[in-house]
Amino acid sequence: MDLLVYKLELIKIKLLEVKNLKKEFYKGDKSIIEVLSDINFSVNKGECFVTIGPNGSGKTTLLRIIGLLESPTLGQIFYNKKDLTKISRKEKVEYRRKFSFVRQKPVVRNTTVFNNIAYGPKVRGMKYDEYQKLVNEIIEFIGLKGMENKNARSLSGGEMQRVAIAMNFVINPEIYLLDEVSANLDSMNIKLLDDFIMRIKQDKEKTIIMSTHDPLEAIKYADRIAVLNNGQITQIGRPNEIFTAPKDEFTALFVGYENILYGIAELDKTTGLSQIKVNDLIITASSQQEGEVKVCIRPESIGIVKEPPKNTSYRNTFKGAIENIRELGNICHLIVICKSEKFLIAITELSRKNLKLEIDSEVFINFKATDVKIL
Amino acid sequence: MANEIIEGILEGLRLIFTFDPEVWGVIEVSFRVSLTSTLLAALIALPIGSFIGLREFKGKKEVTNLINTFMGFPPVVMGLVIYLLLSRSGPFGVLGLLYSTSAMIIAQFLLAVPIIMGTAKAAIESVDPTLKETVLSLGANERQLWWELIKHSKKSIIAGFLVAFGQAISEVGAVMIVGGNIRWETRTFTTSIVLQTRMGEFGMAIALGVILITIAFIVNYGLTRLQTRVD
Incomplete structure (x- = not known):
């Protein structure tokens, strides 16, 4: 794209x-x-x-x-x-x-x-x-x-x-x-x-x-x-x-900071949620919009884990790898590549140390459908 | 003295309401001279004044200063200047205009021009600059903008005209010098009042004074109405 x-x-x-x-x-x-x-x-x-x-x-x-x-x-x-x-x-x-x-x-x-x-x-x-x-x-x-x-x-x-x-x-x-x-x-x-x-x-x-x-x-x-x-x-x-x-x-x-992705939304009749196709990713959002959209997700709304999460209420989970880490005092910004898309994620420095997140670490990111803003 | 004043007032009212030909002749001359001169002045001063207000150009400050100076030009001096120009040995002596209503119109015209020009300029300049910009951005050319601003500031422009007219009709020095206060010809309210007072003919003087004050009142009333009216 x-x-x-x-x-x-x-x-x-x-x-x-x-x-x-x-x-x-x-x-x-x-x-x-x-x-x-x-x-x-x-x-x-x-x-x-x-x-x-x-x-x-x-x-x-x-x-x-x-x-x-x-x-x-x-x-x-x-x-x-x-x-x-x-x-x-x-x-x-x-x-x-x-x-x-x-x-x-x-x-x-x-x-x-x-x-x-x-x-x-x-x-x-x-x-x-x-x-x-x-x-x-x-x-x-x-x-x-x-x-x-x-x-x-x-x-x-x-x-x-x-x-x-x-x-x-x-x-x-x-x-x-x-x-x-x-x-x-x-x-x-x-x-x-x-x-x-x-x-x-x-x-x-x-x-x-x-x-x-x-x-x-x-x-x-x-x-x-x-x-x-x-x-x-x-x-x-x-x-x-x-x-x-x-x-x-x-x-x-x-x-x-804001993650902005460009995609095409389709309404899923069974769930009543939008399925947004962003290149190779499909993002679920709690909106009823269709057609060309801009998708916004705040960096602090995205969670990050090392193991595939189970039984989660988060509708969006993607596998990816950390491309870059920016340390900003007690918080840090991670750039995670999931297939075609890059995500900016903000977590505390403490969490990063606890999770042992380094460049090239394989990770899973997840966020709620309600945290996806459609413009 | 008190007796004379009361008699004067009574005589004045009698003259007005019996339509004394001399009183009404004076009224006619006064109005003809002052209205003609103010209207002619407006014809020239309005376009020029509003144009100066509209455009930015080099030397605008100097022009503004000049107009402001002439707005307070002493009428007697104006009378003197016109007298010298029109007197038989003056440059325009051949026209034979001295001691005519034409000479009076010229003098009042020159006094009214800076007043109308100055107020028109100020009126155009005081229009909200965002309105000017809006009109321009909607595609108006300079002439269309000018017309829009004139329409917008018509109140102040009319006010300027009324001020100039009020000045003209109550002015005495210039018309006295260039008009000569000739009975039935160039005698106006003001010159007449001067003459009658000197002669002790208070009736006539008071009658004219009452009319002049009434006119001043009407003009001022119009002005106030104009300025307080909400659109």
Whole structure:
């Protein structure tokens, strides 16, 4: 599977490339704060690229620069090989129309829900007859039918965010820029947002660049993740790379550790549990999901023994061998290879000594179906 | 003295309600001059002021300083400048505009332009920057953004217009100098009040004063209504 993904990545087209980007702000007292420095990455067409980092790490500024709402101090941004930092005011409008920008705090214009959503098509010169149907469809999709003529500013926070999402969805951009959009949303609105993002992700022509501070959200949507700390990218990689092999202490502390596997789920009618095929392994999970899924298991939820366990309530048991051991004070991380897959397991140093676990030891790992999270 | 004041007030009310032609002539001139000058000023100052507010450019700070300085330009000095320009020996003397309502309109126009320009600029600049960004990110071009911001800050813009009008109609120095306070022609509320007071004709002065205060009240009432109205 990894090889296949790798091959797929090779044929992907670089849509956006950010080179040596740097952004400085002047404070009131003329001192300079560096918000972003030496940012380099590229995003492929159809990809979902997620930047993750704490508040103040520069995520929003990065998205604003990409969305041409702010100019970088240094560096370049290439869109299909065109340098967006060297274009005229007029071209800027043209390129800005290829992006949409949904912000954390929704901003709506002081007019009706319908007019708000119709604004994007309207400024692009579409006539009422052309966008009327589209706008009404979207209003129905976001569940605000009957509220078309209400002033958008009189809506609740969640409803307003839905309008803001619809405003950006209706313009059908090439790249969606989503800035911490799920923050401040209740579960019902998160579900709706999720539907939107999944719909965009299915369309291989559309690219998403989103920022979040929620590791689970990053795992869920990301094809690749960039970890941002203090204005610098500390690591870029596929979710399982970031979460099982964080490059530095900050990444480890901020994103945490997580085993992430990619598989295809099928519902077992007799047990009511999902059977997820991950290459050569079949993992049982207490979920009813089907189709392509991401499987998450926390390293501390996995048990490890030397003898095959008998009469266990654990639904998942695999035989494997220890590939590597990382000692981290009184706990240690073991990398165990079970057929095609690698697992990161966290146990206490004491248990490791008691069990006499060494590199190349043959072991059995086990975890409960309820500890398997499906995203 | 007290007697004179009471008599003056009574005389004033009589003049207003008997539609005294001279009083109403003065009202007509005042309104024609001040409204024309403020509207013309708005026509020019609104687009320029809002454009300055919209764009970032080199020297914006200096331009802002200049506008702010002219917002408090002393009307008497403006009257003097226009007088010198329009007097027979001045550069525009041939136009023969001195002591006409046109000269008064020019003076009030020049006084109103910086006020409307400054308030329009400030109004556009005070719009929530995230709204600007949202409108831009939805694909608006500069003209569309401009229109959106104008719509959004219409209250402050109208307020600026009303302030300029209020200034114009109650201004005395400039219109006195360039208009000459000619009866039936260039006599306004303010110049008339000055003249009548000097002559001891308090009735006329009070009548005009009452009307002027009423107008000031209406303008201010409109302003307050505008600023406290919730959409």
